[in-house]
Amino acid sequence: MNPSPSVSPKDTSASISPADPVLVGSCVNLTCSRTANPPVTNFTWFKISGGKPTQVASGLSYTLNVTVGDGGLYYCEARNSHGCGKSNEVQLAIKGKEDPVNPKVFEIVVKTLGLLSLFSLIVFFAW
Numbered sequence: 001m002n003p004s005p006s007v008s009p010k011d012t013s014a015s016i017s018p019a020d021p022v023l024v025g026s027c028v029n030l031t032c033s034r035t036a037n038p039p040v041t042n043f044t045w046f047k048i049s050g051g052k053p054t055q056v057a058s059g060l061s062y063t064l065n066v067t068v069g070d071g072g073l074y075y076c077e078a079r080n081s082h083g084c085g086k087s088n089e090v091q092l093a094i095k096g097k098e099d100p101v102n103p104k105v106f107e108i109v110v111k112t113l114g115l116l117s118l119f120s121l122i123v124f125f126a127w
Contacts, residue, residue, distance in 0.1 A: 006037055006038060006081075006082055007036060007037055007082055008036065008080060008082040008083025008084060008085060009034040009035070009036040009040050009078035009079065009080055009083070009084065009085030010034070010035045010036065010085055011033075011034060011035045011085075012032065012033070012034040012076065012077070012078045012085035012086060012087040013032070013033050013034070013087050013088055014030060014031070014032055014033075014074065014075050014076045014087035014088055014089070014090045015030070015031050015033070015090065016028060016029070016030050016031075016074070016090040016091075016092060017029050017031070020093075021093035021094060021095035022066055022092075022093070022094060022095065023066070023094070023095060023096055024066055024067060024068055024094060024096070025065065025066060026065075026066050027063060027064070027065055027066070028063070028064050028066055028070075028092060029061055029062070029063050030045060030061060030062040030063075030064075030074055030076070030090065030092075031060065031061045032045070032060055032061070032076035032078060032087060034078040034085055034087075036078065036080050036082075036085070038080050038081055038082070039080060040078040040079065040080050041079060041080050041081070042058065042078075042079040042080075043058060043059055043060050043076055043077070043078055043079075044057075044058050044076065044077045044079070045057040045058065045059075045062045045074060045075075045076050046074065046075055046076070046077070047072055047073070047074050048072060048073040048074070048075075048089065049072065053075075056074075062074075062076075064092075066092070066094060068094065070092055070094070071092055071093060071094040072091070072092060073089045073090070073091055073092075074089065074090050074092060075087045075088065075089045075090070
């Protein structure tokens with residue numbers, strides 16, 4: 001029986017669970033898998049932001065408590081003494097992601113409602 005040849009990580013792939021769009025505050029787990037001999041010694045996770053990869057974590061898996069800013073594309077790299085393998089990209093989609101209310105709009109709405117209430121009281125007591 002011949003020993004397996006030494007190779008850099010091959011068939012590196014990333015998966016995300018749950019794969020469906022998630023709500024802010026949910027937990028999401030990203031997992032990196034690979035084939036390598038010798039075994040992988042280092043896993044690194046990247047998020048693509050503005051077209052550029054940014055390292056966000058290390059380890060076989062990466063668990064997030066999702067915030068609005070976490071949505072986007074992620075991939076992992078698996079490294080051993082013979083090289084590095086890059087995974088496919090996985091999409092973290094966030095559902096119900098809404099832009100916060102503009103504070104100026106909120107202020108105008110509150111003031112308008114206050115003035116309408118005041119006007120109603122004046123009309124009521126003047127009647």
